[in-house]
Amino acid sequence: MSKKLYIETLGCAMNSRDSEHIIAELSEKENYKTTTDISEADLILINTCSVREKPVAKLFSELGIFNKKKKDGAKIGVCGCTASHLGAEIIKRAPYVNFVLGARNVSKITDVIHRERAVEVDINYDESEFAFDDFRTSPYKAFINISIGCDKSCTYCIVPKTRGEEISIPDELILREAKRSVENGAKEIFLLGQNVNNYGRRFSGEHEKVNFTELLRRLSAIDGLERIRFTSPHPFHMDDEFIDEFAKNPKICKSMHMPLQSGSTKVLKDMKRGYTKEWFLERVEKLRALCPEVSISTDIIVAFPGESNEDFLDTLDVMNRVKFDQIFSFKYSPRPETEAEHFTNVVDEDVASLRLTTIQDLNTKILDEKNSVQLGKIYRVYFEDLNSDYFVSGRSDGNMLIKAKGSDELLGQFRDVEITAIGRTILTGKIID
Template sequence: MVKKLFVETLGCAMNSRDSEHMIAQLREKDGYETTSDFKEADLILINTCSVREKPVSKLFSELGIFNKKKKADAKIGVCGCTASHLGEEIIKRAPYVNFVLGARNVSKISEVLHKDKAVEIDINYDESEFAFDDFRTSPYKAFINISMGCDKSCTYCIVPKTRGDEISIPMNLIIDESRRAVNNGAKEIFLLGQNVNNYGRRFSGGHEKSNFTKLLQELSEIQNLQRIRFTSPHPFHMDDEFIEEFASNPKICKSMHMPLQSGSTKVLKDMKRGYSKEWFLNRVKKLRSECPEVSISTDIIVAFPGESDEDFEDTLDVMNQVRFNQIFSFKYSARPQTEAEHFTNTVDADIASARLTKLQNIHTDILDEINATSLGKTYRVYFQDLIQDYFVSGRSDDNIVIKVKGSDELLGEFRDVKITSIGRTILTGEIVA
């Protein structure tokens, strides 16, 4: 009998890649095959996120459902960032959980599987040179880790406490993994790291000094690789060399995620982000002067402790100047083990909600204006997903999601698409070539 594995992934693309790594190890070492129905699974894994409060609350809700409806002898494992910071507390609150595996201990999945109540959460464990077996949920796009951990000290962020110090994966391993992915059909790779453009700051062994720009150049030499994406670069490390490589390299997709967090220099200082409002706007200006067609997305936290009305207006000012193509916006929520958890100058909850609503409404207006200019334009689209009602979706070079009527014959293919209908999150078109 084949053993069945169900994996639920919460959070970011790095979590998605960690889930792929765990699936690969369990397939190779323990003979598991994946299933989309947890009720038939012999092993249930929840790969968790702890960046915000909501995913943590969702974890215990999901655990309760899984425990009630799972097979009698099925095991449950909790993995990822929440596993790292709660550790044994998870088993105390949910004693039916069989093991807990931290975000920096992914390679130990087969080991903890066979140790009931095992808790492996060492954030200093070094997996940077571990050779994971190959597994990808999509043959068309490959997520590839280029670093792990984070050396920043942002006062609101729990990630350094769950993923440990930043360490770069050796370039030769990244290139070899990318080549294998391309040889298996992927035409696009997606590089992952907490601060990708800080790549090369630290390796675990005696590796040749390098940086992110050099890595991008080397990856661009891979035959049949057509697109390179990455997330997230840190605004502080967006030097001219990096921006110029981004603009001039035809394989790099012209979509940049620039996490702003706040438009107020005062709040940015309180957050320990390492840059000012002026620096952020300067980097946007440089980016758009070198690459006018670039789309820019961002992250914004409203109502950080001490944020005044004037500070919030600074954020709106940046919004109006940059006109982001996409934003991920949230009200501040205190996270455990962070410096800001102890800040006492909190913003009233009603004010925080009003600010978030205002920010999102302004962005909606900006997005409607941007999208309106897309009607009738033609984009080169790489198709990767089947969606409902006989549509196939993909992304343009500048990261616009576009769908057309079609079948699985389009998957993994590039086509020119003329936009015929506008939506807020997805555009509709027809293939012209």
């Protein structure tokens, strides 16, 4: 008989892909089947995030709920980034947890489930050439890791401490995974890495030195693959070759996530981001000159230690000049084992809250202006989800979420859609082809 697996995933797309790898390994090698009913699960996993403070607090809250709901004999495991940096401390604080598996140790899942109180959190463990079994949440789109770890030293970020040094996955493995995904019905792939456009800097073995731009070219040659997306490119590595390929390659979706973090050159230096306000704006200018239709999203941290009012005004200036299509904005929160954790020039909490509100209000105003001209426009949409209200939804080339009346026969299909109604998070249209 098969066993039941319940898994909850917190955080980023890389965590989601790690969860898919875990499911694949447990399904193929341990005969587990996933369930959405925690009370019937034989194994309960939470795949954690530690980028911000709240997900860490949520971990122990969720673990308490899991322990109350689990059936007798069910095991609980903690995976992911919080597992990496807390390690055995998790079992000390929640003794009913059976094992802890770090973000760099996903391939060990079929081992740790058989070892009571196992703690595997080696951030130097190399999984770059491990061939995971295949599992995907959606048959229409494939998430593919192209690197593991991060070599940057941003003073606010815990990721290098939880995912280790950056190692690129050999391009032949990436191409093989992409081809297999297309053969199984996916028409779009989504490349994942902490800094995807730093791809090729380091491999663990002897491999052809391929950079990210060349990897994009090779993936584009796959028959049946129609769209390529990726996240997140680092502004520092957005060289002319990369921007040129992005603009001219028809298979690359014209949606770019450019993490700004701050519009102040001084704050960027304190963050150790490696670029200036002027560099960021110049890259945006070149990108839009070659690809006017590009949509640009970003991340912004407000109230980083030492951020003055003038620094904050620089961020508002960048927002007004770039007019991002989407932002992910946060108040700075200190993370353990980071350099900024020890910075003493902390911004007042009330000031931080006001700055975050100001950022979000400006973003809403910009989005309303952009949306005001959407009525009647036509977009090519790749439908991926069936909604409960007799609509199907999908995304345009520029990453707009669009829904239209339709059935599951449209899933995995491209259609032209004319926009008939506007919302801040989703557009509604009618299929015209």
